[in-house]
Amino acid sequence: MIDSLDIHKVFLVGKDFGARVVFHFALLHPNRVLAVATLGVPFLLTGPGTFPQDLLPKGFYMLRWQESGRAEADFGRFDTKTVVKNIYILFSGSELPAAKDDEEIMDLVDPSTPLPAWFTEEDLANYASLYENSGFKTALQVPYRAWLEEYGVEDIKIKVPSLLVMGEKDYALKFSGLERFISSGMVKEYVPNLEITFLPEGSHFVQEQFPEQVNQLIIDFLNKLV
Known part of the structure; x- marks a missing residue:
């Protein structure tokens, strides 16, 4: 699709299960991705051994x-x-x-x-x-019945600049150590060039709850890249 539009690189934004889609694309085609932003879900490993x-x-x-x-x-x-x-x-x-x-x-x-x-x-x-x-x-x-599928690549590292926006009241942070995975910096083992922003009153739907604020965060992030 991006070839047909004569686009060399894309900026990908994924919400919730869309995070896996954009990260997977970035793993498979890093030379075609300018940057990645995800809302509500950070980069996560997949496969039978990673689902607790x-x-x-x-x-x-x-x-x-x-x-x-x-x-x-x-x-x-x-x-x-x-x-x-x-x-x-x-x-x-x-x-x-x-x-x-x-x-x-x-x-x-x-x-x-x-x-x-x-x-x-x-x-x-x-x-x-x-x-x-x-x-x-x-x-x-996607994702519930595809969660156990592997990414299919050996080098599990997102090499492009990335942004994560989450609400501090997002239920997902209670998901089996997810908050520690983010706050401890463990997530940066896989996404080394990652910016993280937590919105104090944000729920799992931060982009709908605070659309102007989330849009501005994405725009500011993009402006740093151009």
Whole structure:
């Protein structure tokens, strides 16, 4: 695609599971990437030996959604708009979403819970209409059912300048040592040229919660490269 547009290098931005996509591209084609920015998720190793299933709650949403058909059955009890609403409510919190043995992930949301203040009914309608057309198949495949797949390269190091933006109240920071992985500098073993910014009141959806601030961080980062 970038060849057809006669573009030599690209600046890649990935949110959540999109982080794996842009990092994978940077590993495979480092000479075609100017820089990488990710929101909500840092660089992470993949493969069977790097996914700490034994350290996660039994009913953790990622484990549940790895099971073929389980999320489909759970989501299928509701209309698309309700599923999207529940996801935004659930993943705007600061706790790891995990269900009991007699629960599914959608059961964790009280139907009376309002949307986050920064997510409007218009936003919800627009997102729901998109998922009405696409379904949730791809969203479940990447990353939940593809997490154990290797990157397929020997040199696991992102060699281009990178930016990570996360909210300090992002539930993902409680994910099996993820906060320590970032704050200790361990992440820079794989992404040596990395800038990290935490937004104090930010949730997992920092780009929607604070769009102007996140945009400015990305613009400032780009300006340093040109």
